[in-house]
Amino acid sequence: MTKIIKGIEKHHNILTIVLSGIGIGLIAYYDYCGSVCSYLKGDILGIDLKWIGIAFMAAIIFFAIFKQDFWIRAFLSTGLGVEVYLYAFQIRNEVCCPFCLAFSIIILLSFIINYKVPSAWYHKRSRMWLYFLGEVDFPMFKIQKLPLLLFSLLGYLTILLTFSGSVIPAYGQESNHRVPTFGKGDYEIIMFTDYFCTPCRRIDIKAEHLLKELLSSNKVKVTFIDVPFNKTTPLYAKYYLYAVNADSETDGVFKIRKVLFDAAQGKNIHNEDQLIDYLKKQNISWKKMGEKVVFPMLNAAIIENNINATPTCVIRHSAADIKKFVGDTNIWKGLTELKSQLIKN
Structure with a gap:
């Protein structure tokens, strides 16, 4: 010693x-x-x-x-x-x-x-x-x-x-409205991600097929919430809402997310004009809507679920049955467990 x-x-x-x-x-x-x-x-x-x-x-x-x-x-x-x-x-x-x-x-x-x-x-x-x-x-x-x-x-x-x-990011504040949700069922999956977050992109790619499978069961509904960790994320969230407003089909939604992740991490786009050009090149169409009306709802979901890290997945069956998974590895485990549970039921 x-x-x-x-x-x-x-x-x-x-x-x-x-x-x-x-x-x-x-x-x-x-x-x-x-x-x-x-x-x-x-x-x-x-x-x-x-x-x-x-x-x-x-x-x-x-x-x-x-x-x-x-x-x-x-x-x-x-x-x-x-x-x-x-x-x-x-x-x-x-x-x-x-x-x-x-x-x-x-x-x-x-x-x-x-x-x-x-x-x-x-x-x-x-x-x-x-x-x-x-x-x-x-x-x-x-x-x-x-x-x-x-x-x-x-x-x-x-x-x-x-x-x-x-510790909790926030969008601009205005009146309340509905966040786009896909599918129907008693189980709700809420994915909290940021387009500039590497593990968020990783789990989005990995879980795409599984989420589509869960949606097709008609027992699950899925909501994607963009968490503004990066100062440019609200811009991406706006065009996500615009694009979903034009095409809310499952395949279209996942394509939109893939393109936005590519724009953020592959192209490192932080300018609105550049983002618009990139979306056009990727054949993404959009329809403008009052995104500022939706942003407070995103805030509410972030605060309600105490989101301070991405990716985070919340799986809710009832007020007494809520599970939260943080990190791409844990989220994948949670989604596969949900699939097994639905098969048994």
Whole structure:
């Protein structure tokens, strides 16, 4: 154990650089979206939290390269204060972001690797609580034995006063109306997806045949709700509603969704004129309707079902029989279980 501790102390800068690199990778992966796209977003003074996270880790790497241990400990202590607030934010909003938790663990591990027992503990034990996170010296400012707890409090107070976060996306607000639903039956399948979400596209392709099969049983009705995780999603949702208004047949609906997914992820279209041109090239026709009247209904469904990640599938049989599946793997399992259940019945 002693050898391990000495090894960590000797190579703490290298380990810090590696962990910080992993942290940047986590943020990039979260932004790209692996198996579930979670809607947990925030900013500090208008700057997206992910960019602040990347800048934070880049600063840690910079200080580690030049062996500026006092700056590393100060920054990591500040980061701990920020993470305490973000933990509380997730608990308060009843949402869990695995990537955010992993990022906080990286900060904690980096802090532990760079931790040094404060000398103040040896001189006055009554002040141990003030120095339990350690201390730092800033020779250039002629400051010695500054408690790192102060930096943690600074980080916490800064994000408390400047952070703006959300866990449930929203469309524009207007009057209520009906969201397009297909099929009929006692079972209702509601698919919450975002055209810019990779696993959403994956499950949409994989489940198409199964959903058509369930619809043909006349025991199931299906509703697709576009969740605006991406700022361009409301534009896509509008043309989905337009296209369904022109062609609400099952094959037509799935074709529309495939084309919109291709436009979002294959062509990376964010402009309305470009989207219109692409839809025309794919022979998608549409008929305008009052989409702003439908958007509040989408909001209501998102909030009612507490949707904070995509893809999410809600299967409702009755008020007492509601199942929720998050992630493409779990959704596929839920849909196949429903098929087996319908066959037995």
